[in-house]
Amino acid sequence: MEGYQKGRRGKTLEAPEVVVVRLPLYLRALSQLAEQGTQLVSSEELGRQLQITPAQIRKDLSSFGRFGKQGRGYDVGHLLGELRQVLGLTQEWSVALVGVGRLGRALLGYPGFRPEGFKIAAAFDVDPRQVGQVVGGIMVQPMHRLEEVLGTEGIRMAIVAVPASQAQQVIDQLAACNVRAIVNYASVAAHVPPHVKLRTIDPVLALQSMTYYLREDARP
Amino acid sequence: MEGYQKGRRGKTLEAPEVVVVRLPLYLRALSQLAEQGTQLVSSEELGRQLQITPAQIRKDLSSFGRFGKQGRGYDVGHLLGELRQVLGLTQEWSVALVGVGRLGRALLGYPGFRPEGFKIAAAFDVDPRQVGQVVGGIMVQPMHRLEEVLGTEGIRMAIVAVPASQAQQVIDQLAACNVRAIVNYASVAAHVPPHVKLRTIDPVLALQSMTYYLREDARP
DNA sequence: GTTTGTGAAGTATTTCACAGCC
DNA sequence: GGCTGTGAAATACTTCACAAAC
Known part of the structure; x- marks a missing residue:
């Protein structure tokens, strides 16, 4: 959360x-x-x-x-x-996924998006070994095709599932391609221009905020 | 988020x-x-x-x-x-993972927990085909061993990565085993007793709340 | 000169409580 | 009788602004 x-x-x-x-x-x-x-x-x-x-x-x-x-x-x-x-959920929204590592693949296989009107319509990765592979019915594209694909598909939402060290750069690229809403799974305080919405999902932050309530407490 | x-x-x-x-x-x-x-x-x-x-x-x-x-x-x-x-982060916290599907496996392989003092110390699944497998160095246990393992390992935090339909049940079991903090990846409004902390992580909710800002706007 | 720690002021959010409608 | 919609009241949270500390 x-x-x-x-x-x-x-x-x-x-x-x-x-x-x-x-x-x-x-x-x-x-x-x-x-x-x-x-x-x-x-x-x-x-x-x-x-x-x-x-x-x-x-x-x-x-x-x-x-x-x-x-x-x-x-x-x-x-x-x-x-x-x-x-x-604004009367239309279907196409979403781009950047990063097809373990987490990205889990997201590609997640059946919960479709019924809610979200469709992962394109996937990208920097790793040349991933590029060209078909995962969950989608062919992984190289990063340099980001702008082109997002443009032709009219994609304005994205999910970022890359390592923390790459996330800000990827987010900048997405913002430059007119993406207006980003779900970020990387563990960083990313910056976005004011017209872009960002939600960061980070289990470590969630755990860290809960340990506060567990410090040295005897249980009931 | x-x-x-x-x-x-x-x-x-x-x-x-x-x-x-x-x-x-x-x-x-x-x-x-x-x-x-x-x-x-x-x-x-x-x-x-x-x-x-x-x-x-x-x-x-x-x-x-x-x-x-x-x-x-x-x-x-x-x-x-x-x-x-x-x-309360001066100690290392052992965390249980329930559900070793794609997402659970991604979490088991995630290198971000350890450096922050969290260690996935046990993994559980209902699926007999998963039980006994070793994933990320951890042997997957059957659900009926939950209480025993959590007790002997002194585990009080858990991550739930099971399908939505199973989540409440699993959360109840965890709470019954003295788990006091849960990160839930299932798409449900789960209920917990007052002494248990819960954080739900759901990318669909995140996307749905962002589309509000994207409704029918011409882009710059 | 700089930057904290903090009451006081200013906003934002939640809850109350009840008139009005079914 | 039951339940919404909503001003008004109550809380909660954030920001201001400045005395004190370095």
């Missing part, structure tokens, strides 16, 4: 980033409810599942519209649609 | 969770500075590297002690030591 950038809301009055980060949680819970055939859900029930207060959920949703019905709750299917709209 | 639990600070007045989550960032930046031989660093310089305001850094650090020297800044080596102390 890690850092998302602070809520520098641009000119076009945007929702606070904390709120935007919660919307996908609502989406996921609603999908589950829809699957099991539930039609209506209250903010209280949703809150129970997500461990978020009902007031929080109502307030978050109310900043995008009035999606509920008093006395009844929210229509699951309807709210799903509205949230997808808000989040 | 994703959710950390809300700052329910327990009885023993703890630092706010937002602060605890930033400490590892400071640690990482300081390690780098130490490596390149830098002796002193100001909150301003540290802030530049991490994109955090100097005031924020000073305030965060001041809640644990007075580690700096006016007019000079912070001694890199000293601050490193203090932060390791605060975070």
Whole structure:
């Protein structure tokens, strides 16, 4: 789990980033409810599942519209649609992957992207031994084809799974190719231009912040 | 990047969770500075590297002690030591891994844990074909040995890399074996007892929250 | 001259609590 | 009767700004 950038809301009055980060949680819970055939859900029930207060959920949703019905709750299917709209998830998004080592390959094989509307549409690596290989149905491209491929495929999101020492450079290249959103698995505090969104995923940071709570404690 | 639990600070007045989550960032930046031989660093310089305001850094650090020297800044080596102390990183932590699929294997091969004091000391899987295999120097154990192994190894942290459908069950088992901190890679809003810390890492949530900023924008 | 540590001020976020609607 | 939507209140977090330390 890690850092998302602070809520520098641009000119076009945007929702606070904390709120935007919660919307996908609502989406996921609603999908589950829809699957099991539930039609209506209250903010209280949703809150129970997500461990978020009902007031929080109502307030978050109310900043995008009035999606509920008093006395009844929210229509699951309807709210799903509205949230997808808000989040821009009505289209399929093509994503580039840079780095096809063990982690990159795991990501290429991960079945969780497609059903959510994300498709890894291109993969890149510097290692000439990787280039040309077909992994998960995708041919690994050399880095110098980045701009060309991203351009023709219209790709604006990327996942970076390269060693920490290479990450900043790769991120710079992606930003130069008009990529606007990056999930970074490398263990670095990367810098991006202001119009690029970055989320860094780092299990070591997650572990390190949790040990704080485990210091020398007798257990109950 | 994703959710950390809300700052329910327990009885023993703890630092706010937002602060605890930033400490590892400071640690990482300081390690780098130490490596390149830098002796002193100001909150301003540290802030530049991490994109955090100097005031924020000073305030965060001041809640644990007075580690700096006016007019000079912070001694890199000293601050490193203090932060390791605060975070409980003076010992090595053994971590259990549950799930040795593609992602689990990538984690077993990840060289980033050891230098930070985390050691994957045991691995488990339900799949009988995985059990008994040696991956990254560790023999995969069957799930029924969880309690025994965690007990004898004194393991209190775990990484969950199993399919979403299995995650809650696995997390319950871990909690029952006295695990107090879990990094969860499964795409679920898992529940844990209050004395267990959970960080969920989910690239889909990260992507979904970023598409919000990419909706229908013409590019520059 | 520089840079910390920190109250006080300023924002941001969450929760309360209830009018209004179903 | 139940549950949303929302101002107002309460908390939490961040930044300011400056006295004190070097």
